[in-house]
Every structure is written in structure tokens, then in C-alpha cells.
Amino acid sequence: MKDKMTWEETIKYIRTQPAFAALVQKAYFEENLHLNVERFRKSDEFIETLGLIKQSQPHAKTILDIGSGNGISAVAFALEGYNVVTIEPDPSDTVGAGAIRKLKVQYNLSNLEVFEAFAEELQLPNNSFDIVYARQCMHHAYDLGKFVAEASRVIKKGGLFITIRDHVIFDKKDKEWFLENHPLQKFYGGENAFTPLEYRSAMIASGLEILKEMRYYDNVINYFPISREEMLDMFQIKKGKAILYLNEKIGVLAKVPFFQRMYLRKIKLNKETVYDENKVPGRMYSYLCIKK
Numbered sequence: 070m071k072d073k074m075t076w077e078e079t080i081k082y083i084r085t086q087p088a089f090a091a092l093v094q095k096a097y098f099e100e101n102l103h104l105n106v107e108r109f110r111k112s113d114e115f116i117e118t119l120g121l122i123k124q125s126q127p128h129a130k131t132i133l134d135i136g137s138g139n140g141i142s143a144v145a146f147a148l149e150g151y152n153v154v155t156i157e158p159d160p161s162d163t164v165g166a167g168a169i170r171k172l173k174v175q176y177n178l179s180n181l182e183v184f185e186a187f188a189e190e191l192q193l194p195n196n197s198f199d200i201v202y203a204r205q206c207m208h209h210a211y212d213l214g215k216f217v218a219e220a221s222r223v224i225k226k227g228g229l230f231i232t233i234r235d236h237v238i239f240d241k242k243d244k245e246w247f248l249e250n251h252p253l254q255k256f257y258g259g260e261n262a263f264t265p266l267e268y269r270s271a272m273i274a275s276g277l278e279i280l281k282e283m284r285y286y287d288n289v290i291n292y293f294p295i296s297r298e299e300m301l302d303m304f305q306i307k308k309g310k311a312i313l314y315l316n317e318k319i320g321v322l323a324k325v326p327f328f329q330r331m332y333l334r335k336i337k338l339n340k341e342t343v344y345d346e347n348k349v350p351g352r353m354y355s356y357l358c359i360k361k
Contacts, residue, residue, distance in 0.1 A: 077161040079256040092252060095294045097141050098164070102172050109141040110148065114293040118233060119149065121357060122200060125280070126229050129199035133223060135188045136206025140169030146202070147181040154182045154198070156191065189215040196225045204233040208262050213271050221275035221360055230277055230358040234291055236262035236351040247351035262351055269356075277358040285352035286344045292353075304343045311338055 074082065080098050083089035092098070097105040109115055122129065134155040137143040143155035159165030166185045173181050186192060188203070189212050201220045210216035220230055238244040247262055254260045265282065272279055285291045292300060315332045316323035323329065333339065346352045 073258050074256050076159060076257050076259060077163045077165070079253055080164050082256065083253070089252070097139070100163075102139060102168055103175060105139060106141050106144045106172060106176075110145045112293060113289045113296060114233075115142070115145055117288065117290050118231070122202075122229065122231065125357065125359075126199055129229070131198045132200045132202055133193070133198040133220075135201060135203040135220065136209070137169060137204075138206075139164050140172045142202065142204050143169055143181060143183075144172045144176060144178065147178045148176065150180075151200075152180045154184065154193070156184050156186050156188060158185060158187045160185055187211070189219055191219045191223055193223050195222055197223050198228060199225055200229045200231065202231050202233070203235075205235065207232050207268070208235040209259065210261075213263055213267060214274065217271040217277070218275045221272075221277055224360045226360055228360050230272070230356070230360065232268075232356045232358075234353040234355060235268065236260070237265055237268075237285075237354045238262040238351065239264060239347075243350075250350040260351075265354065268354070272356065272358050276361050278361055279356060279358050281355075281357040283355040283357070285346040285349055285354065288355060290355050304340050307338060307343055308333065311336060 080093075084093055084098065084100060097109050099105055130152055132146050132151045132153050134143040134146060134153055137155040137157050138159075140155065140157075143153050147153045155166075155169055157166045157169060161167050162171065166183050169181075169183045172178075173183065184192075188206065188210065201224050203220065207213070207216060217230075224230055236247065238247055244262055248254050248260055251260045269279060269282070283291060286300070289295075289297050289300070311333060312323055312329060315329065319328065323332075
């Protein structure tokens with residue numbers, strides 16, 4: 070294996086490795102492109118995103134999907150009836166524009182156009198889209214300010230800029246921790262992240278008003294494939310395990326609420342510590358903005 074692979078080579082490689090089977094499935098990286106689309110369309114993430122869009126921009130007809138990868142989101146929006154233009158710089162048939170074109174043919178979509186370009190270099194008219202959508206790609210920007218400025222330029226006045234699942238870091242050490250823990254960084258070396266301030270500043274400088282900054286635990290969009298129910302149960306599960314351990318130590322007294330509260334306080338187990346995004350490397354945020 071050479072020192073660094075391309076993104077396409079990385080995905081092809083992890084498909085052959087049993088240790089990455091769950092990641093391949095959860096991240097929609099399976100070789101069966103149609104299966105990826107159908108699973109994505111039924112996901113809590115897409116259903117929630119679609120709800121936000123319909124609530125915020127009910128009359129929208131046109132969507133620019135930036136960095137669509139293998140096309141799951143672009144095709145999903147097209148199947149919902151939107152006129153979709155997708156921008157994807159990778160030409161590959163595995164994880165890029167080639168894959169999207171395959172899906173366009175497979176689904177017979179006349180309302181989907183595919184272009185190969187970087188988000189910083191959109192060759193599209195001003196004020197031409199109701200919505201610009203970017204899923205898991207803004208953190209890859211080689212020039213964040215230009216990325217957002219170009220997105221804003223092509224949005225109609227009053228239109229939406231919605232970014233989904235972008236990695237967030239808080240300082241240099243936090244970024245190092247994120248990169249060390251990312252399962253694919255060692256293969257292709259292309260991961261990146263920005264601080265919330267950097268994201269917000271780029272948006273404001275581009276004439277966008279931030280309607281919502283959705284932090285990691287704020288919305289299932291960010292923590293999917295964990296479900297809302299699993300996330301809500303997380304505290305109760307940890308609490309239950311702690312009480313069981315207490316029961317082993319003090320027996321029947323562990324059933325007394327006073328001793329439970331004292332023990333939980335001692336081990337600092339509460340909702341703030343359980344749902345602490347600082348414990349999640351490269352936690353994901355999503356943003357909903359409107360063009361002034």
C-alpha cells in the first residue's frame with residue numbers, strides 16, 4: 070500500500086475490510102449505489118433535513134447540492150421533485166460525479182444536472198437557486214471564505230443555505246485529537262475541520278443570516294446513525310450501570326434515592342457530563358442560513 074490513497078481508493082479498500090463493514094454501511098459507501106440512495110432517503114437525517122427545508126422554504130423549486138459525493142443527496146432531492154444541480158469535483162464512478170451520472174440514468178432523472186467543479190469555483194449565475202445545500206463538505210473547503218461566498222452568490226435573495234454534518238474543532242489540540250481518531254484519515258489524509266467561529270464568520274461575511282446553529286446533540290441530523298431514542302436513553306443506561314455497580318458495593322442501600330444521588334454526584338454522572346460534545350472528536354454541526 071502506498072503512503073496515501075485517493076478518496077476513491079480509500080473507499081474501495083475499506084469495502085474489502087471486515088473491520089470497516091459497519092462504517093461502509095452507515096456512511097452510504099456500499100458499491101450498490103441504488104441501495105445507498107434508498108437507505109439515505111429513509112434515514113432520520115434526510116427526513117429531518119427535508120422537514121427543515123419545507124418548513125423554512127415551502128415554495129422552493131431549485132437546489133444546488135455542493136459536494137454531493139456519490140450522489141445520495143442530489144438524487145434524493147430530485148426524487149422529491151426539486152430541480153437539482155450538483156457540483157462534485159471528484160470525477161470517479163465510485164464516490165464522485167461518475168457515480169451521480171450512473172444514478173441519474175438508473176432513476177431516469179431529467180431534473181438533475183451534474184457538473185465537476187470545486188465549491189470555491191462555481192461557474193453558475195448569480196441569484197439562481199432557492200436553496201444551496203452542502204452535506205459533509207464545507208469542512209473540506211480549501212478556502213472557507215470563498216466557499217461560503219460562492220454559495221451565497223448563487224442563492225436568490227431570501228433563499229436558504231443549509232450545511233449538514235460539518236466537523237467542528239475548538240482549538241489546535243482538539244483538531245489533532247480529531248484527526249488521530251478519524252478512521253479514514255490515515256489512508257487518504259484529506260480530513261479537516263474549522264471552529265464554529267470560523268464557520269459563522271464566513272457566513273456573516275457573505276451576507277447570510279444564521280437562523281440556526283445546530284450543535285452535535287441538538288439534532289439527529291448530526292448524531293445519526295444514532296437514533297433519537299438511543300440518544301435519549303444514553304443517560305438512563307449509564308445511570309443504570311452506575312446503580313448496579315453501587316448495589317455490588319453497598320447492597321440493598323443502593324435502592325435508596327439518597328444514596329443513589331450521592332453516588333451519582335460523587336462520580337459526576339449527570340446529563341451535562343453524558344451529553345458533553347467535548348468528548349466527541351470532530352463532533353458535527355449543521356447550519357441553517359438565509360440570504361438577506
